[in-house]
Amino acid sequence: MKGRNMLSPKTLYDKIIDRHRILSFGGPEGAGERLLLYIDRTVLNEYTSPQAFSGLREAGRKLWRPAASLGVVDHVNSTAPVREEGKVDEGARRQIEYLIENGRDFGIEIFDVLDPRQGIEHVVMPELGLVLPGMVIAAGDSHSTTYGAFGVVGFGIGTSDIEHLLASQTLVYRRLKTMRITVDGELAPGVTAKDVIMEVIRRIGADGAAGHAVEFAGAAIEAMGVEARMTICNMAVECGARVALMAPDDKVVAYVAKGPRAPPPAILDRARESWRGLRSDAGARFDTEFLLSAGDVPPMVSWGTSPDQALAITERVPDPADMPASRRDDAARAIAYMGLEARMPLQDVAIDRAFIGSCTNARLSDIRDAARILKGRRVAPGVRAMISPGSSTVRRAAEEEGLDRIFTDAGFEWRQSGCSLCLAMNDDMLAPGERCASSTNRNFEGRQGVGGRTHLMSPAMVAAAAVTGKLADVRSLAMLEPL
Structure with missing residues (x-):
């Protein structure tokens, strides 16, 4: 019995929930069970x-x-x-x-x-x-x-x-259903974790994982650094996931160990052995399975007002007439709000603003990715570009590497840390009608400011848009040598 039989194979999610369960209030076994957690x-x-x-x-x-x-x-x-x-x-x-x-x-x-x-x-x-x-x-x-x-x-x-x-x-908690999303293969050059999760959301829909704890697995996930994995788990909520999980490995232990509040090395060494068991058992049953080939994922941009309204940068704004009847009205409204025309190439869409930041994509690795594109280039005339590092610690680390100078030399504003232009809750926001290439997580109507128009993409894609003045395929810019 899933979640209660200690001998049956378990998912990683159920293992962690069972270890934190104080008592059960009864109800159905497995998904739906009410717990005190x-x-x-x-x-x-x-x-x-x-x-x-x-x-x-x-x-x-x-x-x-x-x-x-x-x-x-x-x-x-x-x-x-x-x-x-x-x-x-x-x-x-x-x-x-x-x-x-x-x-x-x-x-x-x-x-x-x-x-x-x-x-x-x-x-x-x-x-x-x-x-x-x-x-x-x-x-x-x-x-x-x-x-x-x-x-x-x-x-x-x-x-x-x-x-x-x-x-x-x-907390009183209701156990979720489980989903496993397996991303096998290797990512192509110019494709990032942000593109992977945007493609997942596009394929399964904004409610495709509703009511589920989603475990991400596969060779492409294992090859990613910890910060890239955080991007995927962060945006999993945009397809309805209530929880996102990945099995921890030595990369995770090394990342944790660098933290000033991490347990002492002796304790971490002992914990490492326990953490090896934090993975789904062979034969564990998931309520839903989804498979994605990493090699099929292109650089992505959103065209509409929901994260699942996204396409490869090489494609065109969709025509609602070509869509299933259930999606036509939403697509037509999104296209109208975004000031686009059906069938226009995405790479013809000019931008007013470029923003790198948010809890999704403002860590040091994200800043490095964008800096590789910006080095030796300038922001296009008429574009206001800004970057807000995810923390003051990240900001200092980037400055120690000289990344701030690459951004400022290119014409970006090198700002302080905060949620910033991710949401219209501070003094960073779009004016009505302004169009922004953004590394954030949501492109809802008014999310970045009343009447603002948001295109989601990776930090490197934001940098490419900033220097070309329009949505651009990062692969078309000659990749620079690593910094």
Whole structure:
């Protein structure tokens, strides 16, 4: 019996859930089973946590394990090149102040705007070494699936659940169905993890993994670095996944070990043996299987207003008349909103803005990828280009390598860390009608600003668009020698 019979082969997801199950409330065996689940860690931000703390105050409750929580300022802060604590509107200022106040009153460590470790929550947690294989991490942000790259069950929760978690270190949880997405073969030159997950989302749809914990496997996944794997797990939520997972390996252990908050080497050595068992058993049954050949994945761009509305950069804007009847209205609305014409080549679409950043693609490896394209080139006239590193730590590391100079010499704004132009919640946003090549995760209507038009792609593809002034195939730019 899936999830209860200890002798039957288990998926990685079920292994981790079973190890964190305090009790079962009954219900169906396997998917749908209601549990009380222990949560190892959470990360809080200034935007989704205020109501939870207000509820704790009203009930007179304390935190069960304050040390299991970390607070960061990332959503509403300015990312202006020179960091100024006070450069936010009054609402944002109060959100930041309340997070700091809550950290002080409840004993939670907070990385405020001027903290040298400040950054986007899903970048900061792994770089500190706080994300360890086998954990369950829940947080008030849907892209908490990012942690699955470490063999972690990570998922987003609402404000009431944040309050419950802080007070008890537990959550009432319903076991998910399981899906395995196997990516075999090798990626072609110019193709990245971002292209892989965009192709997965395009093929299975925005709700193709709804209600599932998705495990990514296969030779192409194993060949990727940890930061590339984080990109895939991060965006898995865009096809409906509630959890994304990958079996941890020596790359993960080495990444964790670099973190200043990682366990001591002796403990990591012992943990490594335990972590070897964090993989799905041979014969484990998944509710759904999906296979993708890595060699078939091209550089991708989105054309519409949902992440599944994407195509290879070499293709044309689709014609709704050629689509199934169930998709025509959505496609026609998306094309109209985006100011496109059916059948026009994607590479003819001119851009106004270029943005590299977000919890999806603003780590050091992403910055290096874009810098290889930008080195010796200039941003096209009329394009405003900006990059916001995923954390202050990433920003310093990039500067130590001289990457900031490559960006500024090319005409990019080298900004501070934060969610920035990923979402219209700070002073970085698109004007109505502006079109942006973006390394972010969502292209919904108004996501980057009211009336703004977003094309999702990899950081290298953003760099290619920035220097050509339009959506461009990164493979058409001569690849430069590694930095």
